[in-house]
């Protein structure tokens with residue numbers, strides 16, 4: 100196993116700066132207990148404060164600085180009152196995604212005891228699946244334009260570009276993940292009944308890749324019925340893989356079915372490990388609750404646990420540390436303390452401390 104992992108710590112804006120210390124608090128407890136060595140590089144850029152001082156979100160050598168790290172732990176970016184979202188987002192997070200070839204966006208949807216689901220009658224254990232979203236191409240390729248603008252012939256076209264390499268690598272990742280899970284089930288999101296060129300081709304890629312995974316039970320589902328089933332039968336799913344746009348929609352819908360956004364973690368992965376991967380809560384900087392110490396830190400803490408698991412290649416003491424953090428999150432959701440979004444009145448750091456203590460003691 101590796102010696103010391105070097106972690107870039109980027110709190111960003113708003114509640115990002117409030118939940119990050121709790122992520123680090125729990126990481127410290129876990130790494131101490133399991134004998135893992137982390138070295139933090141604390142970074143104040145990729146924030147709107149930095150933009151106000153420097154007129155750009157990041158220093159020119161950002162890529163060299165981050166490339167020295169094994170992973171990036173990210174809080175949240177954005178403060179629309181000061182900096183428009185397209186500048187803050189395109190000037191930081193979306194650059195990482197592209198330049199570090201983080202081609203997988205991975206999000207769990209899991210319902211915990213003590214967290215009410217908006218889906219009536221669902222209890223802990225009923226919902227437990229992963230969403231794998233293609234993160235670099237497809238519907239978000241930004242190729243196209245407005246033609247004959249201002250005339251009565253005006254039209255707009257935007258292409259979706261699916262490369263063989265881009266499609267195969269995300270499908271392989273999803274089949275691999277399904278194979279490691281107990282149920283070994285994979286659902287491939289498609290729309291080959293309506294999008295008649297690219298989606299049948301995507302289905303073919305899936306069918307080809309599937310031959311290397313005879314033990315994975317897989318099927319294709321059209322995105323419209325798939326959305327309905329997320330709500331009606333979430334217990335059916337194990338791993339779901341989708342192109343960029345469909346994955347974007349599913350990866351918000353899935354966690355929404357499991358309660359608060361304050362719990363949902365995510366990973367932007369470069370599975371080939373040619374550049375660092377990034378781990379961050381799904382939620383944004385939440386200006387409406389920032390500065391009050393009431394944000395739920397669990398999405399941040401869970402993201403940190405996903406980071407350890409990825410660093411350890413899903414095994415070893417890193418996996419044990421990940422599992423201990425998840426167990427501590429589970430018992431804290433059951434027994435408290437809880438933040439306001441879960442009906443409690445605890446402060447951000449009270450929840451962080453409770454989880455860190457459980458990690459140290461279970």
Ligand code: ATP
Nearest residue numbers: 177360361382383384385386387388394395396440
């Ligand atoms: P994005 O930055 O992703 O575009 P956004 O800025 O529109 O999203 P968020 O910052 O994610 O939205 O916040 C959406 C809502 O969820 C807000 O009302 C916010 O208060 C609430 N929220 C977000 N994160 C948390 C959290 N960790 N704990 C409690 N409430 C949260």
Ligand code: MG
Nearest residue numbers: 177383384385
């Ligand atoms: Mg925001």
